[in-house]
Amino acid sequence: MEAITAEELQKTFKVKQKKKGLKASLATFVKTEYKEVEAVKGISFQVKEGEVLAFIGPNGAGKSTTIKMLTGILYPDGGRMSVLGLSPTRDRKKLAYEIGTVFGQKEQLWTHLTPYDNFMFFGKVYDLGEKETVSRIEEMAESFELGSFINTPVRNLSLGQRIRCEITASLIHRPKILFLDEPTIGLDPVVKENIREFIKKLNRQYNTTIFLTSHDVGDIEKLCKRMIIINNGKVVMDDAMDNLKYNYLNRKQVEVRLKEDAEIKLKEGVQLIKNKGLERRFEVDTKKCQVNELLSLIDGDNIMDVNISNIPLEKIITEIYKR
Amino acid sequence: MLTEVKSEIQLLLLTVRYNIMREMTNKAAFTTNVLFMMLNNSTFIIQWAVLFHLKKEIGGYGMKEIILLWALAASSYGFAHIFFHKAFSLSDLITEGKLDAFLVQPKSVLLSVISSSTSPPAMGDLLYGFVLIFFTGITPLKFMLFTLFTITGGLLYSAFAVITGSISFWITRGDLIAMNLTNTMVNFSTYPDGIFKGLIKVLVYTLIPIGFYIYLPVSILLHLNLIYLGLVFLVTVIIINIAFAVFYKGLKRYSSGNLMSARV
Amino acid sequence: MRFDNCTERKKIVVKNPAKKYYYIFRVSFMENLQYPLNCILGFLSYFIMIFLFFQLWNYIYGDASKVIAGYTRTQMIWYVIFTEIMWFGTRNATLTGGMSRDIKSGTVAYAMNKPYRYPLYILSKYFGEIGFRFLLYFLMGSIMGVVMLGNIPAFRFTTVVWVLPVILSGLLVNSLIRICISLLAFWVEDSLPFQWIYDKLLIVIGIMFPVEVFPKILQPAIRLSPIYAVTYGPAKLLVDFSFEVYRQVLLVQLGYLFTFSVLLLLGYRKGVKKLNVNGG
Numbered sequence: 032m033e034a035i036t037a038e039e040l041q042k043t044f045k046v047k048q049k050k051k052g053l054k055a056s057l058a059t060f061v062k063t064e065y066k067e068v069e070a071v072k073g074i075s076f077q078v079k080e081g082e083v084l085a086f087i088g089p090n091g092a093g094k095s096t097t098i099k100m101l102t103g104i105l106y107p108d109g110g111r112m113s114v115l116g117l118s119p120t121r122d123r124k125k126l127a128y129e130i131g132t133v134f135g136q137k138e139q140l141w142t143h144l145t146p147y148d149n150f151m152f153f154g155k156v157y158d159l160g161e162k163e164t165v166s167r168i169e170e171m172a173e174s175f176e177l178g179s180f181i182n183t184p185v186r187n188l189s190l191g192q193r194i195r196c197e198i199t200a201s202l203i204h205r206p207k208i209l210f211l212d213e214p215t216i217g218l219d220p221v222v223k224e225n226i227r228e229f230i231k232k233l234n235r236q237y238n239t240t241i242f243l244t245s246h247d248v249g250d251i252e253k254l255c256k257r258m259i260i261i262n263n264g265k266v267v268m269d270d271a272m273d274n275l276k277y278n279y280l281n282r283k284q285v286e287v288r289l290k291e292d293a294e295i296k297l298k299e300g301v302q303l304i305k306n307k308g309l310e311r312r313f314e315v316d317t318k319k320c321q322v323n324e325l326l327s328l329i330d331g332d333n334i335m336d337v338n339i340s341n342i343p344l345e346k347i348i349t350e351i352y353k354r
Numbered sequence: 355m356l357t358e359v360k361s362e363i364q365l366l367l368l369t370v371r372y373n374i375m376r377e378m379t380n381k382a383a384f385t386t387n388v389l390f391m392m393l394n395n396s397t398f399i400i401q402w403a404v405l406f407h408l409k410k411e412i413g414g415y416g417m418k419e420i421i422l423l424w425a426l427a428a429s430s431y432g433f434a435h436i437f438f439h440k441a442f443s444l445s446d447l448i449t450e451g452k453l454d455a456f457l458v459q460p461k462s463v464l465l466s467v468i469s470s471s472t473s474p475p476a477m478g479d480l481l482y483g484f485v486l487i488f489f490t491g492i493t494p495l496k497f498m499l500f501t502l503f504t505i506t507g508g509l510l511y512s513a514f515a516v517i518t519g520s521i522s523f524w525i526t527r528g529d530l531i532a533m534n535l536t537n538t539m540v541n542f543s544t545y546p547d548g549i550f551k552g553l554i555k556v557l558v559y560t561l562i563p564i565g566f567y568i569y570l571p572v573s574i575l576l577h578l579n580l581i582y583l584g585l586v587f588l589v590t591v592i593i594i595n596i597a598f599a600v601f602y603k604g605l606k607r608y609s610s611g612n613l614m615s616a617r618v
Numbered sequence: 619m620r621f622d623n624c625t626e627r628k629k630i631v632v633k634n635p636a637k638k639y640y641y642i643f644r645v646s647f648m649e650n651l652q653y654p655l656n657c658i659l660g661f662l663s664y665f666i667m668i669f670l671f672f673q674l675w676n677y678i679y680g681d682a683s684k685v686i687a688g689y690t691r692t693q694m695i696w697y698v699i700f701t702e703i704m705w706f707g708t709r710n711a712t713l714t715g716g717m718s719r720d721i722k723s724g725t726v727a728y729a730m731n732k733p734y735r736y737p738l739y740i741l742s743k744y745f746g747e748i749g750f751r752f753l754l755y756f757l758m759g760s761i762m763g764v765v766m767l768g769n770i771p772a773f774r775f776t777t778v779v780w781v782l783p784v785i786l787s788g789l790l791v792n793s794l795i796r797i798c799i800s801l802l803a804f805w806v807e808d809s810l811p812f813q814w815i816y817d818k819l820l821i822v823i824g825i826m827f828p829v830e831v832f833p834k835i836l837q838p839a840i841r842l843s844p845i846y847a848v849t850y851g852p853a854k855l856l857v858d859f860s861f862e863v864y865r866q867v868l869l870v871q872l873g874y875l876f877t878f879s880v881l882l883l884l885g886y887r888k889g890v891k892k893l894n895v896n897g898g
Contacts, residue, residue: 099454142376143376152368397818397822401822408687
């Protein structure tokens with residue numbers, strides 16, 4: 032079964048035009064002026080169970096609006112959608128038992144309680160029996176290594192520990208889909224890695240579908256097998272990460288450090304991006320010019336160091352955003 | 355259905371308990387708030403001492419009855435703000451789009467929203483009310499009734515706040531209307547209804563149900579009347595139902611996104 | 619052209635420094651003019667309070683011709699109308715929570731760099747904010763009074779002219795008191811409880827009843843309190859003008875203006891010193 036199906040979702044907002052001043056305030060009483068903002072202009076996609084998906088786009092692209100529609104917070108103006116076979120609009124409450132959400136920095140945990148007490152609380156929220164809740168807690172505490180701090184009040188935990196507990200709390204009811212919004216924002220690299228492992232394990236062990244929104248390219252790269260990019264209310268790219276990289280793989284970055292300064296003649300398909308001192312960075316369109324061809328343009332004896340890499344994902348995404 | 359209601363109430367009680375615990379983590383601030391509110395409330399005695407100095411009875415009440423009135427007003431106000439504090443800032447939550455977080459949860463949106471925080475000074479009000487009634491010649495029956503009316507009054511006041519707060523689903527600046535109406539309820543509740551004549555008296559038993567919130571309960575405490583008692587229950591239940599209905603109707607509008615501003 | 623440094627140095631003409639406070643007041647006033655709706659809807663609370671007192675005093679007086687503590691029913695209710703105008707028309711967080719926040723957060727320190735004194739700045743800003751609102755309440759309150767009660771007995775429009783300075787200095791005394799209380803934020807965790815105490819005193823002693831209603835023993839103390847200067851004075855004179863009361867009130871007001879100005883200057887200076895020492 033498809034975990035999520037979205038067909039031609041549409042959402043338009045009517046924004047009241049506020050004007051200042053005495054006259055204008057009274058005028059709005061009589062007739063209000065509205066401006067229509069089309070936030071989502073027909074988005075379609077499907078997500079299979081167990082997928083780890085990145086749902087990204089620039090600010091104002093319609094991401095949060097789409098997620099709000101999928102979780103039942105907002106009603107679409109057009110199109111159809113189905114999440115786990117349910118209609119988010121009609122069966123919001125029923126769906127709530129099957130999904131988990133971790134939205135941004137919004138803390139759901141009681142800070143003066145321990146994670147354990149918090150998990151028990153959320154067990155009650157999701158109508159789990161006490162025995163069931165306890166066994167779930169034990170299971171997840173072991174899987175995610177929470178044992179050492181599960182009985183420390185949340186306000187005394189480190190940020191990384193706290194976020195792990197936040198995510199665990201949203202899993203207490205074994206949701207089939209987890210909507211994650213910026214889970215690693217503001218974290219240091221070690222903790223980020225920690226959280227990413229956590230999410231990967233979650234997906235591996237429980238086959239939870241992960242619907243991730245993040246501006247952190249590292250998250251996307253390390254976690255997601257598939258990426259949907261939306262911009263201006265429409266889907267501009269929907270592809271597996273492998274395909275993406277493959278399509279953009281014809282462009283490579285070559286960084287060369289020279290021993291001595293030298294003029295390097297460029298060929299077609301080669302662009303010089305950075306030229307600082309003895310360092311040169313080239314972007315190569317391998318359809319036009321192979322990497323070894325480029326390297327042959329430089330005197331082999333003059334090469335101190337060379338580094339060949341794919342175009343960074345960030346650049347790929349930024350380019351797509353700009354389209 | 356019944357198990358659903360039971361689990362909602364259990365969760366509600368647990369939430370309120372945790373709210374209170376959270377506020378108590380700063381013991382100094384908490385105690386100050388409570389004591390201050392109790393002190394603050396006591397100034398009414400000065401006001402009424404002066405008034406009774408001018409006239410022996412006002413609105414059919416003497417000092418003893420006024421103390422009873424004040425006690426119930428304080429305790430039910432306190433109850434409402436301890437359990438359902440957020441009901442009184444519902445307007446702001448609506449206009450700022452803060453209901454979203456509650457919509458993704460499986461529990462009753464209204465209950466989760468209005469019980470999401472508590473007010474420490476309100477505990478001073480509740481305590482004050484209960485301390486005060488001991489000065490009015492209390493009997494076990496009266497105490498039970500007082501507790502009962504604290505609860506019904508608190509529920510009624512909160513439900514009223516939900517109804518007025520929900521106006522913000524439809525009108526801009528509904529928050530001012532809501533605030534004014536709930537404040538009216540509080541202000542009037544500390545004055546005997548005997549001073550009201552004509553249209554106001556009707557108002558107090560209909561649109562702004564202070565009558566069922568405070569006046570009728572007080573008169574029942576003074577002279578037990580089972581019909582009035584039933585009436586208080588009935589009206590409280592009706593208003594609670596209206597509150598739920600209005601809120602969920604407004605919630606539909608909220609979810610269609612057509613409020614004053616786009617919650618993009 | 620060459621200027622001799624010592625003798626022909628061009629002097630920078632300093633305009634009247636007080637003008638800048640007028641500009642602050644004006645900007646503040648204009649800005650608050652943009653949001654009339656808040657004002658108008660807040661008036662509902664005022665109307666309800668007055669209505670409540672109307673019912674209360676109607677009941678107590680029973681017969682309209684009675685006189686209590688020297689006030690007829692009409693006078694008594696008009697008294698409350700005016701004192702409540704003082705209460706509602708001046709309620710604003712700038713002098714209380716706003717100032718307390720500025721001090722606590724150290725924002726006050728930034729004011730040191732500016733060419734104005736913070737207390738005067740905050741005062742000008744405040745008056746700009748309440749200016750329109752106070753006028754509105756005064757107007758609406760008066761209209762309401764006339765509708766409910768008819769005219770104030772023995773009232774002439776010239777009375778307003780005489781009482782105007784009393785009203786203004788009443789507002790000033792109130793503002794100074796509030797600022798002085800907020801200054802406590804330099805030394806105390808939270809100055810707001812003290813504001814609430816002042817609020818309560820104001821309500822119980824100054825707003826609900828005129829001085830004469832209180833037991834004779836307490837009256838002299840109340841007449842000397844600043845609340846006499848803030849609410850009682852202006853309201854009494856509007857309701858029942860007499861030159862002896864006028865003199866009394868003005869004297870008390872001047873006394874308090876002086877006292878609180880001095881307190882303000884000393885307190886502010888000391889507070890700022892503490893700030894510099896502790897770094898906020």
